[in-house]
Amino acid sequence: MAEVQEVKKERESLFSKKNRKLITDPLNDSNPITVQVLGICSALAITVKLYPALVMSLSVLFVLSAGNVVISLMRNLIPNRIRIIVQLVVVASLVILVDQVLKAYVYDVSKELSVFVGLIITNCIIMGRFEAFALGNTPWKSFLDGLGNGFGYAWILLTVAFFRELLGSGQLFGFQIVPESWYLSEGGFYSNNGLMLLPPMALITVGIIIWVQRSRNTELIEEN
């Protein structure tokens, strides 16, 4: 009897408070992009439009959560000295999978993303989460952690893409949002801000997101 009770004590429900925190924390307080400064590399160049940004987010979400599970399952088998290589091989195989699927089903988008799909391999979020979390936690927790960080990455990407596409070309997902009659050529007052389409504005948009986030959550403010 006593044994059974002990087992019950140790078991944690799948969505206990601690597990839920694994998902919600990376969305804001420890966001991979704006707080941990990871994974910016392959992210920003594809935020000109919402659709490629969405595809990119989903790819990263998949690679991150699946990779986390795989690494977590193998965590007791990986020798410490060659763990980086093992991690790279796992990520690279998952990314090859994603790349081939994208080429098969959404060829246009995969052309648009060009080298950036391959660059998911070197996305620091993925290596960072493998190192910091999956190597020391159970598969289910690692999966949740992967989901959380993937969503944390995705919402920044989608926000940046939203503003860049809306202000830069007046569209969202390729549909015209700003009425045609507003444009100067139609006798209106509005014209698209071409600067938003250029790469530097992605950086400035992220800078502004960081500004907003830190003025709401003053604990995150840095020294300088």
Place this chain on the structure above:
Amino acid sequence: MQELINIFVKSIFVENMIFAYFLGMCSYLAVSKKVNTAVGLGAAVIFVLGITVPVNYLLENYILKEGALSWLGPDFAEVDLSFLSFIMFIAVIASMVQLVEMIVEKFAPALYGALGIFLPLIAVNCSILGGALFMQERNYNTIGEATVFGLGSGVGWFLAIVAIAAIREKIRYSHIPAPLRGLGITFIVTGLMGIAFMAFMGIKL
């Protein structure tokens, strides 16, 4: 010769890894607090890019590309291994980084100490893999062009990280709104530098 110089100048200024493609941003943001460490990391990146891009070029052209294996005999003329390129490139990069790490540890221990964790992280520096993938996408004709492209991208990255490190050393004395301090202002300054670098886009090469 002129072609080589064009590629070199283009990869430094017009298609700068940081300002035009945001590659290698993580280490760029993390290591750019002091000029000294920035110079060290920048030099390491030039070196690694200068080696890995030509090595990957050979790999791509003699093993991976469609029909690249034809030197083995007519049976292999139609083999296309290009789907393996990611994993091969990353293996080459990881081993080259290991090599560089050993060399730096032997000949410049002070630099080794200063770089610390960031040296192995060059393996996951996007600009290195990005260099190899751009090389693959742009189909350079000779190994010379690939080498020059690699070196040029490295120099461009070096330039960017040293410039931002110098700015960050000075920015400490200015009065910035508290939530923007640190990361936020670095992003915005990088954006402004990127806009400045866009001026080079007009140059026809």
